[in-house]
Structures are given as structure tokens and as C-alpha cells.
Amino acid sequence: xxxxxxxxxxxxxxxxxxxxxxxxxxxxxxxxxxxxxxxxxxxxxxxxxxxxxxxxxxxxxxxxxxxxxxxxxxxxxxxxxxxxxxxxxxxxxxxxxxxxxxxxxxxxxxxxxxxxxxxxxxxxxxxxxxxxxxxxxxxxxxxxxxxxxxxxxxxxxxxxxxxxxxxxxxxxxxxxxxxxxxxxxxxxxxxxxxxxxxxxxxxxxxxxxxxxxxxxxxxxxxxxxxxxxxxxxxxxxxxxxxxxxxxxxxxxxxxxxxxxxxxxxxxxxxxxxxxxxxxxxxxxxxxxxxxxxxxxxxxxxxxxxxxxxxxxxxxxxxxxxxxxxxxxxxxxxxxxxxxxxxxxxxxxxxxxxxxxxxxxxxxxxxxxxxxxxxxxxxxxxxxxxxxxxxxxxxxxxxxxxxxxxxxxxxxxxxxxxxxxxxxxxxxxxxxxxxxxxxxxxxxxxxxxxxxxxxxxxxxxxxxxxxxxxxxxxxxxxxxxxxxxxxxxxxxxxxxxxxxxxxxxxxxxxxxxxxxxxxxxxxxxxxxxxxxxxxxxxxxxxxxxxxxxxxxxxxxxxxxxxxxxxxxxxxxxxxxxxxxxxxxxxxxxxxxxxxxxxxxxxxxxxxxxxxxxxxxxxxxxxxxxxxxxxxxxxxxxxxxxxxxxxxxxxxxxxxxxxxxxxxxxxxxxxxxxxxxxxxxxxxxxxxxxxxxxxxxxxxxxxxxxxxxxxxxxxxxxxxxxxxxxxxxxxxxxxxxxxxxxxxxxxxxxxxxxxxxxxxxxxxxxxxxxxxxxxxxxxxxxxxxxxxxxxxxxxxxxxxx
Numbered sequence: 077x078x079x080x081x082x083x084x085x086x087x088x089x090x091x092x093x094x095x096x097x098x099x100x101x102x103x104x105x106x107x108x109x110x111x112x113x114x115x116x117x118x119x120x121x122x123x124x125x126x127x128x129x130x131x132x133x134x135x136x137x138x139x140x141x142x143x144x145x146x147x148x149x150x151x152x153x154x155x156x157x158x159x160x161x162x163x164x165x166x167x168x169x170x171x172x173x174x175x176x177x178x179x180x181x182x183x184x185x186x187x188x189x190x191x192x193x194x195x196x197x198x199x200x201x202x203x204x205x206x207x208x209x210x211x212x213x214x215x216x217x218x219x220x221x222x223x224x225x226x227x228x229x230x231x232x233x234x235x236x237x238x239x240x241x242x243x244x245x246x247x248x249x250x251x252x253x254x255x256x257x258x259x260x261x262x263x264x265x266x267x268x269x270x271x272x273x274x275x276x277x278x279x280x281x282x283x284x285x286x287x288x289x290x291x292x293x294x295x296x297x298x299x300x301x302x303x304x305x306x307x308x309x310x311x312x313x314x315x316x317x318x319x320x321x322x323x324x325x326x327x328x329x330x331x332x333x334x335x336x337x338x339x340x341x342x343x344x345x346x347x348x349x350x351x352x353x354x355x356x357x358x359x360x361x362x363x364x365x366x367x368x369x370x371x372x373x374x375x376x377x378x379x380x381x382x383x384x385x386x387x388x389x390x391x392x393x394x395x396x397x398x399x400x401x402x403x404x405x406x407x408x409x410x411x412x413x414x415x416x417x418x419x420x421x422x423x424x425x426x427x428x429x430x431x432x433x434x435x436x437x438x439x440x441x442x443x444x445x446x447x448x449x450x451x452x453x454x455x456x457x458x459x460x461x462x463x464x465x466x467x468x469x470x471x472x473x474x475x476x477x478x479x480x481x482x483x484x485x486x487x488x489x490x491x492x493x494x495x496x497x498x499x500x501x502x503x504x505x506x507x508x509x510x511x512x513x514x515x516x517x518x519x520x521x522x523x524x525x526x527x528x529x530x531x532x533x534x535x536x537x538x539x540x541x542x543x544x545x546x547x548x549x550x551x552x553x554x555x556x557x558x559x560x561x562x563x564x565x566x567x568x569x570x571x572x573x574x575x576x577x578x579x580x581x582x583x584x585x586x587x588x589x590x591x592x593x594x595x596x597x598x599x600x601x602x603x604x605x606x607x608x609x610x611x612x613x614x615x616x617x618x619x620x621x622x623x624x625x626x627x628x629x630x631x632x633x634x635x636x637x638x639x640x641x642x643x644x645x646x647x648x649x650x651x652x653x654x655x656x657x658x659x660x661x662x663x664x665x666x667x668x669x670x671x672x673x674x675x676x677x678x679x680x681x682x683x684x685x686x687x688x689x690x691x692x693x694x695x696x697x698x699x700x701x702x703x704x705x706x707x708x709x710x711x712x713x714x715x716x717x718x719x720x721x722x723x724x725x726x727x728x729x730x731x732x733x734x735x736x737x738x739x740x741x742x743x744x745x746x747x748x749x750x751x752x753x754x755x756x757x758x759x760x761x762x763x764x765x766x767x768x769x770x771x772x773x774x775x776x777x778x779x780x781x782x783x784x785x786x787x788x789x790x791x792x793x794x795x796x797x798x799x800x801x802x803x804x805x806x807x808x809x810x811x812x813x814x815x816x817x818x819x820x821x822x823x824x825x826x827x828x829x830x831x832x833x834x835x836x837x838x839x840x841x842x843x844x845x846x847x848x849x850x851x852x853x854x855x856x857x858x859x860x861x862x863x864x865x866x867x868x869x870x871x872x873x874x875x
Contacts, residue, residue, distance in 0.1 A: 077365065077366060077367055077368055077583075077586055077587060077609070078353075078354060078355045078365065078583070078587045078609075078612075078613070078616075079355060079365055080355035080356055080358060080359035080365070081355065081356070081620060081633065081635045082359060083634075083635055084620060084631065084633050084634070084635055085356060085359055087631045088101065088629050088631045089101065091629065091630060091631055092104040092108070092629075096360060097360070098121065098122065098352075098357075098360040099122050099123040099124075099126050099127055100126075102115060102122060102127060103126070103127050103130055103131070105350070105628050105629070106127075106131065106301075106330060107131075107134070109348065109627070109628050110328070111328075111347070111348045111627065111628075112328060112329045112330070112331075112341065112345065112346075112347035112348065113329075113330050113331070113347055113348050113350070113628065114330075114331040114339055114347040114348065114349045114350070115330070115331065115332045115333075115350050115352070116333070116334065116335070116336050116349065116350065116351035116352060117332065117333075117334065117351075117352040117357075118334045119305050119306050119332050119333060119334070121352075121357060122332070124238075124242060124245065124305060125245045125246060125247070128234065128236065128246060128250075128275055128303075129246065129247065129250045129275075131234055131301070132234045132250060132274040132275050133219065133220060135232045135233070135234060135274060135300070136232065136300075137226075137227075137229065137230065137231055137232035138232070139229070139231040139232065139296055139298060140226040140229065140231075141229075141231070141296055142197060142226070142229045142231075142293055142296065143293075143295065143296070144174060144177065144192050144197070145174065145177065146174050146175060146176060146177055147173065147174060148173070148174050148197055148292060149171045149172065149173050149174075149197070149198045149199070149200065149270075150171065150172045150173070150174060150183070150192065150195040150196065150197060150198060151168070151171050151172070151195065151196050151198050151209055151213060151270065152168050152172070152194060152195055153194055153195060153196050153213070153225060153228070154168050154210070154213070154214075165210070168209070168210050168213075169207060169209060169210055170203075170209065171198055171203060171209060171270065172184050172187070172195070193225060194225070195225070196213075196225055196228040196229075197228070197229070197272060197292055197293065198270040198271065198272065199251075199253070199267040199269070199270055199271070199272055199273070199292065200265075200267065201267040201268070201269055201270045203270055208270070209270050212248070212249075212251075212269050212270050212271055213228075213270075213271065215249045216228070216249070216251065216269075216271050219249055219250070220274075228271065228272065229272065229293060229296070230251070230271070230272040230273060230274050230293070231293055231296040231297055231298060232297075232298050232299075232300065233273060233274060233275065233276045233297055233298075233299055234274060234275045234276070234299070234301060234303070235276055235278070235284075235299040235301065235302040235303070235326055236275060236276065236277045236278070236302075236303050236305060237277075237278050237279075237280065237281050237302065237303070237304045237305065237309045237310070238277050238278075238279075238303075238304075238305035238306060238309060239279065239305075239306065239835075240254055240256070240277075240279070242277060242305055243266075243268070243277040246268060246275060246277075248268050248269050249269075250269075250274060250275060251267070251268065251269035251270075251271035251272060251273045251274050251275070252267075252268050252269070252273050252274065252275035252276070252277060253265050253266060253267045253268070253273040253275075253276055253277065253291075254266045254268075254277045254278075254279070255276065255277065255278045255279060255283050255286075255287045256278075256279040256283070257279070257283065261848070263283055263286035263287065263290055265287065265290060265291065272292060272293060276291075276297075276299075279835075279837065280309065280313070280835075280837050281304075281309070281310075281313050281316055281317055281320070282313070282316065284320065284325065299325065299326040300326065300327050300328060301326060301327075301328045301329075301330065302320075302325075302326040302328070302329050302330070303329075303330040303331075303332065304317075304329070304330070304331045304332065304333070305332050305333070306332070306333050307333030307334055307335035307337060308333075308831060308834075308835065309333070310331055310333065310337070310339070311333070311335060311337050312827075312828065312831065312839035312840045312841050313839065313840045314339060314340070314840075315840055316840060317329070317341070318340070318341050318342050321341045321342075321345070322341070322342055322343070329341065329347065331347060336351060348624040348627055348628050349622070349624045350624065350625055350628055351619050353616050353619060353620075354584055354587040354588055355587065355616070358587070358588075363590075366586075366589055366590075366591065366592055367592070368586050368589070368592055368593045368594070368595060369592070369594060369595070370594070370595045370596075370597045370602050370605070371479065371483070371569065371594050371595065371596045371597070372597055372598075372599050372602055373474065373475070373476060373479050373596070373597065373598050373599065374474075374599050375470060375471070375474045375475070375598055375599070377469075377470035377474070378467065378470040378471055378474070378598060378600065379598075379599065379600050380470075381463070381466040381467040381469070381470045382407060382467055382600055382646075382650070383646060384463055384466070385407070385460070385463040385464060385466070385467060386646050386649060386650065388459065388460055388463055389401075389403065389404075389460065389649075390645075390649075392456055392460075396443070396444060398443040398444065399443070400439060400443065401649055401652060402439065403432075403435065403436060403439055404649060404650050404652070405653070406428060406431070406432045406435070406464065407467065407650060408574045408650070408653075409428060409574070409575075410425075410428065410467065410468070410471055411572045411573070411574050411575075411597075411598065411601050412492075412493055412496075412571060412572035412574045412575030412576075413428070413493075413496070413575065413868070414475065414476055414477060414571075415477070415496070415499060415500055415503060416477060416480070416500050416503040416504060416507060416541075416544070417477075417503045417506075417507075418477055418478075420499070420503065421475070421477055422472065425468045425471070425472065427870070428468070429461075429464065429465060429468055431870055432461070432464050433457070433461050434763070436457060436460055436461065436464075437453060437457060437761055437784075438761075438763065438782055438784040439784075440453050440456055440457060441453070441761060441784040441787050441788060442782075442783050442784045442787060444456075453761070476571065476572075476596055476598075479596065480541065480543055480544060480596075481540050481541055482540075483542070483543040484537035484538070484542060484543065485537075485543060485567055486542075486543060486546035486547065486549075486551075486567060487543045487544060487551045487567050487568075487569050488551065488552060488563075488566035488567050488568060489551065489552050489553075489554060489559055489560070489566060489567075489568040489569070490544070490551050490552070490553050490554075490569050490571065491554065491555065491556050491559050491568065491569065491570040491571060491593070492553060492554075492555065492571045492575075493555065493571075493572075493575035493576050493868075494555035494557070494576075494695070494696070494697060494698050494699070494866050495663060495866040495867055495868045496575075497553050497554060497555055497698070497699065498699055498865065498866075500553050501553045504544055504545075504550055504551065504553060505550070507541050507544065507545065508544075508545045508550050511539070511540075511541065511545050535547055554698075555576070555696070555698050556570070556576055556582070556585060556696075557692070557696040557697075557698065558698055561589045561590045561591045561593070562590055562591070563591065564590075564591040564592070566591070567594065568591070568592070568593045568594065569593070569594045569595075569596050570582075570593050570594070570595045570596065571596050572595075572596065572597070572601065573595065573597065573601060573604065573605050573608065574601075576695060577677060577678075577693065577695040577696075578653070579605075579608040579651075579653075580608070580612055583608060583609060583612050600647075600650070603647050604647055604650055604651040606647075607647045607648060607651045608651060620633040620635070621633045660676050660677060660678055661676070661677040661695070661868060661869075662674055662675065662676050662677065662868075662869040663675055663676075663677060663694055663695070663697075663866055663867065663868060663869060664866075664867045664869050665694075665697070665863055665865070665866055665867075666863070666864045666865040666866075666867070667861040667862060667863060667864055668861065668862045668863075668864045669861065670864075671861070673705060673707070674869065675694045675705070676694065677693065677694050677695035678693060678694070678695070679693070679694045679823065679826065680692065680693055680694075680826075680827065680830065681694060681697070681703050681704070681705045681706075681830075682703060682704040682705070682830050682833060682834070683697070683701055683702070683703055684702040684703065684704065684860060685702075689704065689833060689834050690834075691830060691834075697863060697866060698863070698866070699863050699864065699865060699866060700862065700863060701862070701863045702860055702861070702862050702863075703860070703861055703862075703863065704830075704833065704858050704859075704860055704861075705858070705861070706826050706829040706830065706854070706858050707826075713845065714818065714821060714822060714825070716845075717821050717825075717845060718817055718818065718821060721817075721821070722817055725810070725813055725814060725817065726814075728810050729778070729810060729811070729814040732779075732807050732810055732811070733778045733779060735797060735798070736779070736780075736786060736789065736790075736798060736807075737772065737773075737775055739789075739790075739793055739795040739797055739798055740772060740773065740789055740793060741773060742793075742795070743793040743795070744773060753792075753793075754766050754769050756792050757769070757788055757789065757792050760788045760791060760792050761784075761788060762785060762788050762789075762792075763782055763784070763785055764780070764781070764785060778814075779811050779814075779815075783808060783811070786803060786807075787800070787803060790803055824841050825841070825842065827841075828841050828842035829842070829851070829854060829855065829858075832851055832855060833855055833858075838851055
């Protein structure tokens with residue numbers, strides 16, 4: 077499906093004279109490039125033990141100073157050129173402690189020495205067996221070619237920001253320490269060796285100062301390189317990283333993590349970026365390129381109806397220089413929002429038509445409503461609605477349900493959007509029961525043939541829904557996140573390229589799949605998939621030809637497979653999902669305790685599996701999942717954050733909010749018309765309930781949910797202060813900016829809480845607003861819940 081750029085990758089490997097190993101390649105990049113680097117890759121893909129231990133061997137320690145002080149532990153350094161008797165070796169087996177420095181150096185048991193030239197400082201690592209100390213020193217001498225006392229000072233360290241598991245992978249022959257905070261907030265240092273550490277692993281960058289204050293040679297310690305392992309270790313700490321970098325606490329920074337985060341270290345110091353692609357990862361893992369083939373439904377009437385619909389929309393867009401592409405989301409919905417039972421699908425189609433009519437009206441109001449004061453919406457509304465009805469008519473037959481009815485291959489997994497799984501499981505159970513009822517006998521004499529008849533019926537590929545109930549088994553209906561791709565023999569069918577989040581994510585999932593999936597697609601949907609794949613490949617091409625990659629590797633990219641091809645405007649319009657906020661689906665999640673929550677598909681929440689907590693997107697949740705979901709902070713706190721972060725925006729937002737509400741209240745209080753103001757608004761296509769309208773009057777709402785409602789208010793009350801030009805060109809951009817910031821800070825706050833739950837650390841963002849005690853109080857009030865149902869929110873069910 078996605079080919080690896082093998083020629084390019086082999087050229088890079090050849091340039092660095094390294095084998096086909098992605099960890100070795102990273103090591104070469106780090107050693108051969110003196111710039112800051114950002115590798116976008118799941119850190120679990122790398123042999124970090126190999127990278128870190130190799131880097132620490134190459135540390136250049138030019139600082140040969142150590143300040144011996146009372147209380148420090150020491151070890152007597154054995155001369156590797158001499159041979160010692162057994163009794164003499166005892167002096168090297170145990171550590172000493174400095175009791176006094178002045179007037180004469182005194183160690184344990186009143187042992188007095190003239191100087192410490194033959195002693196090396198050691199950590200507080202607990203030495204449990206005699207000989208451990210001597211063995212650690214000997215292995216250090218062998219690995220690091222250490223001969224002199226100063227070779228053991230290890231003042232130059234490799235600084236790593238990572239977790240304790242990373243620390244535990246470092247062999248004890250490579251002295252390292254792990255720095256963290258205990259429950260009381262005190263910094264603790266854990267060592268893996270009595271030798272002073274060459275590698276310092278900090279749980280977070282905020283511990284750097286405390287570490288240097290507590291480390292035995294902290295005053296002499298320097299770091300040339302700092303490596304952040306895992307996106308969570310740097311994504312919310314960029315400011316403090318920037319400060320340390322500009323203070324020259326470290327001179328080179330390496331970022332390794334899965335998230336593609338923009339990093340700016342100030343003064344135009346932006347790390348060179350290398351984003352590893354799925355085809356490249358598969359190349360290094362030696363995995364084959366799997367072709368996922370479509371099951372195509374050729375519906376000529378559907379293609380004809382969609383083409384005519386597109387032409388009508390395009391004509392309006394061209395005539396009035398407006399954009400109406402967001403309305404195509406209803407066509408994409410037809411591809412995935414269907415059921416196994418036709419009567420359920422037909423009922424859905426009727427609802428989709430109704431929702432389409434409402435959305436089209438709102439869109440026409442927003443784009444054309446006040447450009448022409450006496451605009452007749454029916455001029456466009458009726459013919460466009462009729463053309464969409466033709467699409468629905470075409471899809472009532474020769475559709476995906478009909479295809480599955482006659483499909484003659486057993487399907488082991490049918491992959492649907494998660495919110496459709498439960499209903500279709502219930503329908504499949506009913507289909508299976510009805511299939512069993514088709515088998516019977518005419519007389520008691522024939523009862524012995526019943527089992528044979530049932531078996532014959534079950535294995536008959538010509539019967540209805542054989543594919544889902546073959547050989548007495550039922551197809552497993554599940555979401556993609558639950559799908560198992562380990563069995564190559566299993567026939568797995570994905571119901572649509574839409575409905576499960578961004579198509580790019582589906583392409584990536586298929587690119588990582590261990591076995592083949594079939595895709596159940598209308599022919600026009602198959603063309604859309606090809607468009608999405610071509611667009612995805614185009615993005616890969618941009619990665620491969622980037623100047624950052626060239627600066628890191630010194631190899632130019634050239635691969636004929638990655639030349640981007642063209643596609644037609646119809647498919648581009650139908651496939652594009654970048655036109656407005658409505659492209660983000662929202663879900664209503666019902667829990668076992670009957671509580672409900674409305675969440676956008678792109679929000680991340682914590683899923684609990686056993687003792688593990690990990691982040692998943694809402695669109696990847698399934699019924700039965702146990703979750704911790706932190707809703708956005710209270711409105712006052714969110715407003716405080718926005719006022720401090722964006723004071724000018726909030727000032728304008730408050731000004732414009734007061735303006736439209738004042739205009740509305742003035743007309744409401746002075747209404748001399750026989751018809752109530754609310755009914756006048758409804759006659760002009762106002763979309764909210766009278767209850768919500770009352771909230772508008774009482775000042776409980778900053779702005780109407782839909783911009784079309786704001787236009788309707790302005791048109792109905794006819795106040796010159798709310799002219800269409802002012803609304804569209806001045807007010808709307810500020811409303812969108814305000815809402816964007818509201819969502820951004822809400823997501824950041826939620827992300828910070830999730831980060832605290834999984835790591836116990838307060839990141840940079842949340843630390844500005846809350847104390848640790850306040851965060852802990854919030855976390856303690858987040859209950860674990862089990863998902864009972866997931867529902868896609870539509871116009872008809874959005875309460």
C-alpha cells in the first residue's frame with residue numbers, strides 16, 4: 077500500500093557505513109551532526125540502551141577537578157599494572173568515608189593518609205557483597221580505559237530526561253543515576269553503580285538544579301548533550317528547556333518522541349527535524365508491504381447523482397465566490413452510517429436528509445444571507461435538497477448491505493465505527509436466528525436429516541448473509557482499535573474509509589497492519605481513497621526532500637515512486653475535510669452509572685487496562701472500556717487563563733459579546749410587533765430553542781453556537797450596529813479566534829491533568845495556575861467509569 081523509499085534509505089546507510097539498523101543510524105546522526113535534532117519516532121522503536129551507552133563512552137571529560145569533602149565515600153584505586161596478595165586486596169574491597177580533611181586527612185577507623193591521590197570518589201550505592209566494588213571498578217577501567225584517578229570523576233555527564241524504566245535498561249557496567257521526586261517533594265538520586273555516574277537520567281527537566289546541588293560532584297558537573305526521551309518529557313516544558321539552553325547548561329539538545337511538536341529554542345535555534353514514516357519503519361523492521369484491496373460496489377446511479385450535486389454546488393460557489401464544501405460531509409456520512417438491516421438504514425437515510433436540509437439552510441445564511449437583503453433561500457435550497465434526495469434514492473439499492481447479503485466469502489471481522497458496533501451486533505444476532513429458522517423438516521421421519529440440512533444450509537454460500545453467518549459462526553463486529561490483524565487467514569472487512577476519524581489515520585493503520593484488510597467501498601469512494609493515498613504520499617515526499625533531512629544525512633532524496641500524481645476536482649471536493657469546525661465529529665458517551673458526556677472525537681482521554689493507563693482518542697473508544705475523563709476546567713478558571721494569556725482578544729470578545737446582546741435586548745424590550753421576537757427569529761430560520769433564546773437575553777451565552785443564528789438575529793432586528801460586513805469581516809474572525817483559544821486551553825488543561833495522572837508530574841502549563849495540592853484534589857475527584865454506549869451526535873439528537 078505504501079512503498080518504502082529503499083534506494084534512498086540504502087544510500088543513507090551506505091553513507092554512514094552502517095548496517096540496516098535504525099538505532100545505529102540515529103547514533104551516527106547524533107555523532108556526525110553538531111546541530112540540535114528532533115527525531116519524530118516512537119522511542120520504543122529504538123535500542124536506547126545501545127545509543128546511550130555508546131554515547132557515554134565517547135564523552136570528553138576535560139574537567140579534572142574534584143573537591144573532596146568530609147562525609148564523602150571513597151574507594152582505593154588498584155594499580156592494574158601490579159599484582160596484589162590476597163591480604164593486600166582486602167583494602168580494595170570496601171569503601172571508606174572521609175571523616176576529616178584538616179588538619180590531617182582521616183578516614184574510617186582513624187585511618188590517616190597524607191593525601192587522596194590513590195582514592196576515587198564513589199556514590200552512595202549500597203554495596204551488598206564483598207568484591208562488588210572491586211568488580212565495578214575493574215569493569216569501568218576495561219570499558220572506559222580508565223587508569224588515572226581523574227578518569228573516575230565523571231564530571232562530564234550525558235543528561236537524559238526519561239523515565240525510570242529507561243534507567244533500569246542501562247547495564248550496571250555503565251554507571252548511571254535516576255533523579256526523581258518523592259512523595260514529600262524532595263529530590264532523590266538512585267544509582268546503579270558505586271562509580272560516579274556517566275549518565276544522569278532525570279524524570280523531568282525541572283529537577284536539573286536540585287540534582288546538581290545534591291550530586292557528589294555537582295559543582296563540577298557539565299553536560300554537553302541533553303537527550304529527551306518521549307514526547308511527554310518535552311512537549312509541555314519548552315520554556316524551561318529554552319532557558320537552560322540559552323544559559324548554556326547544555327550545548328546540544330536531542331528530542332526523541334512520537335509527537336510532531338514545533339520546538340523553538342529561541343534566537344532562531346529550531347532543531348533539525350527528521351520524521352520517520354511508516355514505510356521507513358517497516359523497511360527497518362523487515363516487514364512486507366501489504367496490499368489492502370477493495371470490495372467495490374459499482375452504483376452508476378449514485379455516481380451520476382453525486383456528480384450532478386457537485387456541479388450544482390460548484391455553480392453557486394463560482395457565481396457568488398463563496399465556499400460550500402463543508403456540505404459534502406453528508407455524502408461521506410452516507411458511506412459509513414448504515415446498518416445490516418435495510419429498514420434501519422432507510423430510517424437513517426430519512427434523518428440524514430432532514431439534517432442535510434437544516435445544515436444547508438444554515439450554510440446559505442452564513443455565506444449569502446445578508447449579502448442580498450431579500451435573498452430567497454428557496455432559490456438554492458429546494459433544488460440542492462432535491463439533488464441530495466437523488467443521492468439518497470440511489471443508495472437505497474445496490475448498497476453495502478446488499479453487497480454483504482450476497483457476498484460469498486466468510487467474513488471473520490467486520491470493522492465499523494465504534495458507535496455503530498452495538499446496534500449492528502444486535503441486528504446480526506437477529507439475522508443469525510432467522511437463518512436457523514429456515515431449516516426444518518416436513519415429518520417426524522425426516523428428523524434424522526435435520527442436522528445434515530442445518531449444516532448444508534449453514535455452509536451454502538448462495539444464501540442471504542452467508543458471509544456473516546457462515547458455518548454456524550457469526551462475524552465479529554468491532555471497531556478498528558479492537559481489530560486483530562495477527563491472523564493472515566482471517567477475512568477482515570472495513571466498512572468505509574470514513575467514520576473512524578481522519579482518513580490519514582486509517583492509511584497509517586493499514587500501513588502498520590500485519591495482514592490484509594478488505595475495504596467495502598462504493599466506486600466513487602474508492603476514487604476518494606486513491607486521492608487520500610496520493611495526498612498522503614505527497615506529504616511523505618515533503619518529508620523525504622526536506623532540507624533538515626539533507627543537513628542531517630547529507631543524502632538527497634530521489635525516488636520515482638514518490639512523484640505525486642493528479643486527481644479530479646470532484647473527488648478532491650468530496651474527499652476534503654478541511655473546510656470548517658463541523659468536520660470534527662462529536663460523541664455522546666453514556667456510562668454504566670447512566671451519566672453522560674459530550675466529547676469531540678479528537679479529545680484524548682485515559683483508558684484503563686489492568687494496571688496500565690494510556691491515552692486514546694475519543695474516536696477510538698469502545699463500549700466496555702474503562703476510562704478516566706477530565707472535563708474542561710470550570711469557566712472562571714478558563715476565563716482567567718485566557719485573560720492573562722490573551723488580554724487583547726478577551727477585551728474584544730467581551731466588547732462584541734456585549735454588543736450583540738445589547739442590540740438583541742433593546743429590540744426585545746421595545747418590541748411593538750404583535751408577533752413575539754422569538755417567533756420572528758424562527759420565521760427567519762433561527763435554529764435554537766426558546767429556552768436557549770432566554771439564555772441569550774440573560775447574558776449566559778458569550779456568542780450564539782452557530783454564526784448563522786447571529787446573522788439571523790442581525791437581519792431580524794435590523795440594527796445598523798450589526799451590519800453584515802461588520803459581522804463577517806470583523807466580528808466573525810474574533811469569535812473564531814476566541815473559540816479556538818477556548819478549545820486550545822481546555823485541551824491543554826485536560827492534557828496536563830492526564831499527564832499528572834500518568835506520571836505524577838505537574839507540567840509547565842498547569843503549574844502556572846494550580847499548586848500540586850490543587851491538582852491532586854482535582855484528580856481525586858475524577859471517577860473511573862465504564863462506557864455503556866457511544867452515539868454520534870447529529871442535528872436530531874443534539875440536546
